[in-house]
Amino acid sequence: MPKIRIKVDEDLCIGAASCVTIAPETFQLNSENKAEVYDHGQAPGGPTYERWLEVTQEQQENILLAAQSCPTLAIFIFDEAGKQLFPEL
Ligand code: SF4
Numbered sequence: 001m002p003k004i005r006i007k008v009d010e011d012l013c014i015g016a017a018s019c020v021t022i023a024p025e026t027f028q029l030n031s032e033n034k035a036e037v038y039d040h041g042q043a044p045g046g047p048t049y050e051r052w053l054e055v056t057q058e059q060q061e062n063i064l065l066a067a068q069s070c071p072t073l074a075i076f077i078f079d080e081a082g083k084q085l086f087p088e089l
Helices: 018-022 057-069
Strands: 003-008 027-029 035-037 050-054 075-078 084-086
Touching (some): 003 035, 018 027, 018 057, 035 050
Antiparallel strands (some): 075 084
């Protein structure tokens, strides 16, 4: 399964929640109305603004769709080699 790094820039996030609508198992708003990255049950420590996840191809596509839906492009996705998958450079 592909391993990706997902990062939410909390300064860019405006709590619009479209990422939560598209990928609720990965993104949830915290009490400050910022999206945090959930762990799909893979890592202890609870939600955080940045984490590695092992995902299926389908989950990766869904997470990319969620990132594309963000009005402020606050979600960054990297592949295992560190290449930025989104936003495209
Ligand atoms: S879509 Fe973007 S702005 Fe909205 S909650 Fe998600 S990360 Fe934040």
